[in-house]
Amino acid sequence: MLKVLFIASECDPFAKTGGLGDVVGSLPLALRKMRIDARVIIPKYGNIPAEYKKEMIHKKTLTIPVGWRNQYGGLEILDVMDRDGVPYYFLDNETYFKRDGLYGYYDEAERFSYFCRGVLECIPYMDFEPQILHCNDWQTGLVPLFLKEFYKDKPLYEKMKTVFTIHNLKYQGIFPMEVLNDVLGLDQAYSGYEGIEFNSNVNFMKAGIVSSDMVTTVSKTYSQEIKLPYYGENLDGLLRKYEDKLQGIVNGIDYNKYNPETDPHIYVNYRSSITKKEQNKAKLQEDLGFPIENVPVVAMVSRLTSQKGLDIFVHILEELLSLDLQLVILGTGDYKYEQILRNAAERHPQKMRALIMFNEDLACKIYASSDLYLMPSLFEPCGLSQLIALRYGSLPVVRETGGLQDTVTSYNEKTGEGNGFSFTNFNAHDFLHTIKRALSIYNDHKSVWNKIVKNALKSNFNWIGSAKKYQQLYETLLSDQADERDSSPSKILRIG
């Protein structure tokens, strides 16, 4: 059986700040259904809910090298049978991880360098010999580098292969060169080594890209985009250089968790009934204190940051509010956007709510009750909320970038195809125009609208298809290894 260890800084339901946590919480489940022994390791953060912490079993006390120091490491395990039996491992060190939240501390380089080294130290005590180490985002970028540098000549590690998945190239883990020796324990000779040096700093994401056997990102389009300066976050040259090992595999979502037929959070469960969806809408309008009328409800559930296209959104906000609709926004983020949205909502109490909070229950209600879902991202490696919106029959309006381009097809009048609406350029009025196009169909061509809703409900982005692609990738990596073994004797023969 194929054995894969997922290494990440987030995993739902233990610790999550965004899409990374959702993916690490759901992809291993899908892989296990395909008879792959997928397991997960994350840091044991202080904020992990107590119900899980009390079930964890201490497996081993270790000493983890951090530069010239040795630090405590505790390997803990949680076997959650009701989650299809994924074994979850946690690396415990209270000094590094028993803090509020997950990120944003002065010693991030040390915390995550410790984590990467610690994971590799823990492997002999897991009762599990992974063939693939599947690393995710910069926090785990040092795993492939440390594997090569410190472990490759040990029999247990010799044949291990590494996959590094980029969920968001914008966050790279860049630190001063001083950490190289003091924290990472790498020789000064490495300061010029392409594996980690970046503009005279240390870059964890670069280390992951250069040192891993295969690099993936979370949609095909994003895997192409990041090779261009506009999306490349200064690593486009490097990604072009390594393009042969770069692949895009689109994310899925957990279709059991996000299922309008069974979701306990929503008002009325439904599969494809437009009437029942309208009943949800009326309830939401009531809860939000909106007039209960037949106007389109337009929604956004998002981190309020520039990545998510908030700049073009706030630019057209007043014009949008002059139209016949109700607007609900749920999310937190940059203060400037929060303030603009709060102010607008105060000025338009009959038309707009700005719910500046993170609330999964409300999020599900909004997906189920809204007609139109806005996602005008500046860039979007994959995006999960447009997939949830499709699943609940709320039609996405997206900018054609990254995973949005790969999952939303703009409605085409001629063919009748499409599950939403999209626009190409990051331009506020192109966005507004696209919303107006959608609203005119909603208002004047209800049967067409209902057809697009049906198309959305039929779109399929569960994990099965993508999990198969990961399986193929793992198998290819391992068969390359077999090829290497097969070819070595013949080389010797030829030399002989």
Ligand code: GLC
């Ligand atoms: C990041 C990206 C998002 C992606 C998620 C999971 O949060 O910004 O686009 O869906 O990771 O891969």
